[in-house]
Amino acid sequence: MDIKEARKQIDGIDAQLVELFEQRLSIIKFIGKFKDEHHLPLIDEDRDQEIISSLKTNSEDPRMLTYIESYMKDVISISNEFLKEHMHKHIFLIGMPGAGKTTVGKVLAKELGRDFYDLDQTIQDKVGKSVQNIFIYDGKDAFSEYEYETIKELIYNKPSVIATGGGTVTSEKIVNLMRNNGLVVFVNRDVNHILDDLDLEIRPLVKESIEYIFNVYEERYPLYEQVAHIKIGNEGSITDAVQEIIEALPNTEK
Incomplete structure (x- = not known):
């Protein structure tokens, strides 16, 4: 030959x-x-x-x-x-605590006719402990495992909107689970605006707390961007943020 x-x-x-x-x-x-x-x-x-x-x-x-x-x-x-491209997918909202994931998620779910789940609340209901107590008594690794197992259960439901915790993206296996079974949306909000809202709830914020939040934001921001399929800003009205997400979704999800 x-x-x-x-x-x-x-x-x-x-x-x-x-x-x-x-x-x-x-x-x-x-x-x-x-x-x-x-x-x-x-x-x-x-x-x-x-x-x-x-x-x-x-x-x-x-x-x-x-x-x-x-x-x-x-x-x-x-x-x-x-x-x-030929299936409807879950929508996972990621971002800092205080970025508005839960508020945006509820309105988004209503607009799309989907169920809404707050991951932290779902875990609390399932385990029978607050997130704070899970961290204190069970540890961070245990909480991360609760997150993973809870998401695994939720993805067997019809496509929904799921607001995750601020640190959910720090687990590689959870990130892979979300990206393989849905669209990941980074809800971004300026850290100063987050601090303004926190300051209204927890007065006075000590200097160490402010520095911690800034450090977490700087550490996680690149990770949020890397993990997300879609990034939107939440600096105006909730309606604007929700509309921005809907416009960015593939046609199969609208």
Whole structure:
């Protein structure tokens, strides 16, 4: 076989791959519709790993395993992105405490005809302890696990609006869970405005508290931007903030 013949065979194989991938995406579209109707999570990571593992065993040349795994990961990643475009998704609101996530979330949910969940409140109801007591008696890691398990339960509901805690984005596995099963919206508010509102509730704010809030804001701001699919400002009216989110949503979510 010369190089022309080799290239001809590759062209034929590529044509078959395209045809088969189109068939795969058509089936993915059906799966998306089924998941929508039955309120199933968008991405099933265990199923994805099973696909990769099972296909690796079909390889006749062990030297090809790494390449087969890499190829299948790309196929699954593209398929999952296609799936996201054909399903309604949960909307997760992230941002600093005091940014207005709960207030915005309630109005947004009403406008979209969806249920609303405040993650902290849902955890408190589930565990029977306040967030503060969970941190004091169970610890930060335990609270993070409560967040993860609660979101895992919520994503089995019909698409909803979920306002998360200020530190939810510090957990990589929670971030992956949110991004794989919904749209993440960063509700941003100037830290000085947050402090103004806090000052009305907790007088007087000590210097250490002010410095702590500024430090948290500076630390988390890049993380909020990195995690979010959409970023909106909440400096004006709640109506304006909600409208900005709706305008930024994909058409499938409106």
